[in-house]
Amino acid sequence: MKLCIIKPPLPFGWAPIVPPILEYLAALTLRANPDIEIELVYASATPDVFDTLECDLAAISLLTPTAVPGYRIADTLRVRGIKVVFGGIHASAMPEEAKLHGDAVVIGEAESVWPTVIRDFLAGRLKPFYQGERIPLDDLPTPLYGMLKGKEQFRIVNTSRGCPYNCTFCSVKPFFGPQIRFRPIDDVVRDVAAMAEKMYINGDENIWWEGTEQRAIDLFTALRGSGKKWMGFGSLRPVLSSAGSRMLNAARESGLLSLWVGWDAISDEGLKAYAANGKVGVDRERAVRTLKDHGIDVSLFYMLGGRDDTLDDFKRSIEVADRLGVSMHPSLLVPYPGTKLREEYEPHLYKELGWEYYTGAYALFEHPDPAMTPAMREQQFYESSLELLSMPRILRHMFKIPRQGFPHAHILSLMSQVPVRKGMKIAYEQWKKDHLTVQEKRLIL
Ligand code: B12
Ligand code: SF4
Structure with a gap:
């Protein structure tokens, strides 16, 4: 299975900072299932990839100012049969809205539910909504620093x-x-x-x-x-x-x-x-x-x-x-x-x-x-x-x-x-x- 983790374009364009969710969700994914192939997409840096992007599941992180481009990306991918799961602060505040453009929405923090989402996807029974718990932070994985290749400096x-x-x-x-x-x-x-x-x-x-x-x-x-x-x-x-x-x-x-x-x-x-x-x-x-x-x-x-x-x-x-x-x-x-x-x-x-x-x-x-x-x-x-x-x-x-x-x-x-x-x-x-x-x-x- 191939997973694409996507940060939609930021409102004022590219910033020299690696969006933290990309390399962090990648680490959570491999901890849950080391066999998954992962591609990270920072859309401010590579805006033109979506017509040809290949994956089985797309995980899209939404902030409020990136929600509209995030939905557009999801619509493009879903036309090609790619399943979409949303998460992040905006998707959590507006889950019903996000669901209109995706197959599943993770509400809240990822750690407690992400392994279940992956398992459900692989079993072909993705649920519309998942609720993440606020767990103690004593066992978070190190983000896969270096996985996103680009000219970002921070x-x-x-x-x-x-x-x-x-x-x-x-x-x-x-x-x-x-x-x-x-x-x-x-x-x-x-x-x-x-x-x-x-x-x-x-x-x-x-x-x-x-x-x-x-x-x-x-x-x-x-x-x-x-x-x-x-x-x-x-x-x-x-x-x-x-x-x-x-x-x-x-x-x-x-x-x-x-x-x-x-x-x-x-x-x-x-x-x-x-x-x-x-x-x-x-x-x-x-x-x-x-x-x-x-x-x-x-x-x-x-x-x-x-x-x-x-x-x-x-x-x-x-x-x-x-x-x-x-x-x-x-x-x-x-x-x-x-x-x-x-x-x-x-x-x-x-x-x-x-x-x-x-x-x-x-x-x-x-x-x-x-x-x-x-x-x-x-x-x-x-x-x-x-x-x-x-x-x-x-x-x-x-x-x-x-x-x-x-x-x-x-x-x-x-x-x-x-x-x-x-x-x-x-x-x-x-x-x-x-x-x-x-x-x-x-x-x-
Ligand atoms: C670092 C940071 C930045 C950095 C880097 C941003 C980037 N490239 O991603 C910089 C300084 C560039 C930045 C800029 C801006 N930012 Co900023 N930023 C932050 C900050 C302080 C920390 C983000 C962070 O470290 N996250 C760590 C990751 C791991 O957390 P996370 O993304 O929330 O992910 C967790 C969950 O949300 C969930 N999750 C998230 N996505 C997904 C996806 C899936 C599929 C799943 C399952 C789960 C999931 O799982 C994760 C772990 O539990 C946050 C405040 C905060 N404490 O969150 C504000 C914040 C994200 N920023 C915000 C804003 C508004 C902006 C700006 C638009 C501000 C502006 N007016 O200029 C700009 C945009 C700049 C641009 N170039 O366009 C707002 C967003 C508000 C909202 N409701 O959307 C926040 C929340 C701050 C606030 N006070 O409200 N920002
Ligand atoms: S509620 Fe807390 S995190 Fe939010 S702006 Fe105020 S002091 Fe900062």
Whole structure:
């Protein structure tokens, strides 16, 4: 039997990161049945393979912005008699929708059910739906790092799942659940050692949590011997805890170059509107300075254009970037399926806009402020993104990156901003041509 594991094309094209699900689901598959032949397909890198792709079963991983191309791929394959099974965060939030384009849908995490799916397929009795359990993470296989051949430079390691907070916009928490589940540190060290690359990404939603700083210190201490550099997402509250300084030193010594922070909203009022309680009341700017004082570069990710945000927030975000000397990456707020935010925004959604618009570059709901028209929000998104990515600002930021990270953090900073700037310019030009057509869809209610 041959299995193809497919990551549909990402909304903004190819990224130099191997989609983690490909090599990980391959490892889970061979653990369940070592006789299965596997082909991995990263559709952003090889978009034209689907008319000729040969396999018995296609496993397609869906995020919301990749759902529409994922369904298109499935429809193409099924015409040729190939069975399709969907999984991932979007398929789990919208299983009935996914089933319209596939033979089976795995809801939830793969580990507990994937062997059953394979067995059922081989026996010719695939069921329409499978429910994955949230199991302890003490026996996950190492992804088959290196199996995807391409020019991608980064691979991902995951060390935990789950989150105790309840930010209304978050689609990760409803999927992975309220308990933080950690992987054994030895397993993480084993996985990092298995990657050929000298730099990697920690794909956890959060690399440290308040109350478990010692676990983070133990993990970082164990990773010191890898000799590899890394980056990942981390929250700000633990940075200011009593163990914060020890934790940051351990993180830097383990190779952490750059921390990506979910800044989420510009104002504290915005954070409260999202019930982002892990962030409310934290002196966020002091935490960013503390990180930089410990030799770690910082990038902030945040959302604009929410119903509680103002036009002024677009401008204020640029001031924050300049004051802190960090790179900032906005997106327009997206009410993902399965989130509390989607329920709250339901009466205001532009329902004619399908999942292909859920990329963070479109206004997806009405705003109470008449000045925040969809066109204004989208234009402000592009203008402020391009302002943040202006060459003088990128270069000024380079001089504010902690010297301990030289040269890797500086190269990374350029790599993560210059191509995005180029892509953003192209997207903005396209938007200027297309946005009136999108606006027509909003008017069909
Ligand atoms: C690393 C990461 C990235 C990386 C790499 C993405 C990639 N190439 O795949 C980068 C930084 C490039 C990225 C970019 C984006 N990302 Co991202 N990313 C993540 C992150 C933090 C971790 C992903 C990870 O490590 N997964 C590990 C794998 C193993 O987990 P998994 O895929 O969920 O798989 C498990 C299950 O879902 C299931 N499963 C999944 N697929 C399948 C398929 C089958 C058949 C089966 C049986 C099971 C199954 O089994 C697995 C094990 O249990 C997640 C947040 C998170 N914690 O999940 C966000 C996340 C996936 N990203 C998200 C988004 C929106 C984006 C962007 C669109 C953001 C933007 N506006 O720019 C961009 C797209 C960029 C582009 N080029 O187009 C959202 C998706 C939301 C949604 N509802 O769809 C998430 C969930 C973050 C969030 N806060 O909401 N991202
Ligand atoms: S966004 Fe909020 S709820 Fe989601 S994982 Fe991060 S802290 Fe948890």
